[in-house]
Amino acid sequence: MAFTLPDLPYAHDALAAGGMSKETLEYHHDKHHKAYVDKLNELVAGTEWEGKSLEDIVKGTYQSGAVAQNGIFNNASQHWNHAQFWEMMGPNPGAIPGELEKALTEAFGSVDEFKKKFAEAGVGQFGSGWAWLVKDKDGSLKVTKTENGVNPLCFGQTALLGCDVWEHSYYIDFRNARPKYLENFLNNLVNWENVASRL
Secondary structure, X not given: OOOOOOOOOOXXXXXXXXXXXHHHHHHHHHHHHHHHHHHHHHHHOOOOOOOOOHHHHHHHHHHHOOHHHXXXXXXXXXXXXXXXXXXXXXXXXXXXXXXXXXXXXXXXXXXXXXXXXXXXXXXXXXXXXXXXXXXXXXXXXXXXXXXXXXXXXXXXXXXXXXXXXXXXXXXXXXXXXXXXXXXXXXXXXXXXXXXXXXO
């Protein structure tokens, strides 16, 4: 069965008050994400990956290391990353649920310290990539960063929160100010209930 572009869980203009414009979502979701889905369907047709789950494709093509799998991996991982990203944001971020706040405080010292480390990871990712809050295999919470489309699935981790730091995710609204984009993401866009549900 072919992969499809998931609908946004909110209207294209729903995040505008939080700093992500309708234009950004129209380009980022409707064009960039759709391109990954379309290319993935084209590349997996007639291969061993046709009919496999997105997660299996991401993990299998990453671990194979075969150059021939790179295109499949890149498009599959970016499809997965973006499908999570839209759900990790929302028009009414609200307070951080108690269980998540406790876990962040235990892992990083405070919620503010977590936000600082997460923003530093995103700013420090050279070129394109992602910043992540993950639950590692041992159950501990960590902030990580990955290049291009690489994601926590590749390392057996659970993605709790991810932020796209490819320029197309912020250039319309923040130009080249990636630090401001990350600060705004953490303070105005994260759907903390969704993050907590992934714990």
